[in-house]
Amino acid sequence: xxxxxxxxxxxxxxxxxxxxLVRHGRFAIQGQVIExxxxxxxxxxxxxxxxxxxxxxxxxxxxxxHKPAGYxxxxxxxxxxxxxxLLPSQFxxxxxxxxxRLDEDTTGLLIMTDDGxxxxxxxxxxxxxxxxxxVTVRHPLxxxxxxxxxxxxxxxxDPDPAHAVAAEIVDSHTLLLTITEGRYHQVKRMxxxxxxxxEALCRVAVGGLELPADLPPGQWxxxxxxxxxxxxxxxx
Numbered sequence: 666x667x668x669x670x671x672x673x674x675x676x677x678x679x680x681x682x683x684x685x686l687v688r689h690g691r692f693a694i695q696g697q698v699i700e701x702x703x704x705x706x707x708x709x710x711x712x713x714x715x716x717x718x719x720x721x722x723x724x725x726x727x728x729x730x731h732k733p734a735g736y737x738x739x740x741x742x743x744x745x746x747x748x749x750x751l752l753p754s755q756f757x758x759x760x761x762x763x764x765x766r767l768d769e770d771t772t773g774l775l776i777m778t779d780d781g782x783x784x785x786x787x788x789x790x791x792x793x794x795x796x797x798x799x800v801t802v803r804h805p806l807x808x809x810x811x812x813x814x815x816x817x818x819x820x821x822x823d824p825d826p827a828h829a830v831a832a833e834i835v836d837s838h839t840l841l842l843t844i845t846e847g848r849y850h851q852v853k854r855m856x857x858x859x860x861x862x863x864e865a866l867c868r869v870a871v872g873g874l875e876l877p878a879d880l881p882p883g884q885w886x887x888x889x890x891x892x893x894x895x896x897x898x899x900x901x
Contacts, residue, residue, distance in 0.1 A: 676755030773868030
C-alpha cells in the first residue's frame, strides 16, 4: 500500500495532505524518515510515527473509551461538550462512532469503532450482549427490590417488562445490574419502577470486556483480537 493512501485510510487527512505530510519529513518507520509518499509498504503489523507520535496500523479502528460525566455521545451535542472532542482528530476523520450511547451524566465503558459490521453486531437486540452497570441509588436497597428487577418491571409507555439478567447488592446503596437491552434511560427507569432513584451510573463491562481500573476518565486504548474475544465471551 502506498504511504499516502495508508495515511489517508488511518485518518491523517486528504490524499494531497498526506502526500505533503510525508514530503515534509513528518513520517517515519522505526525512526527512519521516509519522504516518498508513493513508496509501497506492507501495512500488516506496521507501526509508524507522525510528528514523532507512534501509531499502529489497523484496517478497522476499535477502541475502548472511558467516558467521563458531562459529555454527550454525539457529533452535534446540544447542551454539553461531545465525547469526540476528547479523541484524536484521526479518529474523527475516520468517522469512528460509539457503539450505543451513554447519557451525559453516565460514565464508563464505551466501545468506539469505524467497523460498521461490529457496530451492527454489538447493537443488535438478537445478540443480547450483556452490559454491567454500577448503580448508586438514593434509598437503601433490599432483597424485594433485587427480586423485582430480576423478575421484570414495567416501564412507563412501554408494554413489555424490562428484566435484569443479574442484580448484585454490593452495599446498602450500590447495585451491580446486568441488562441485555438498550432501552431509553433503561437503568434509571428500572430503579424508579422499584421505588428507588439513580444517583450515579457507571457502565463497568460489556460482554466479557471490563473497564480497566488504570484507564482514567476521558482516556482511551486500542482493542486488539484478544480483547474482542473477551468482548464476545459472555454473549449467548
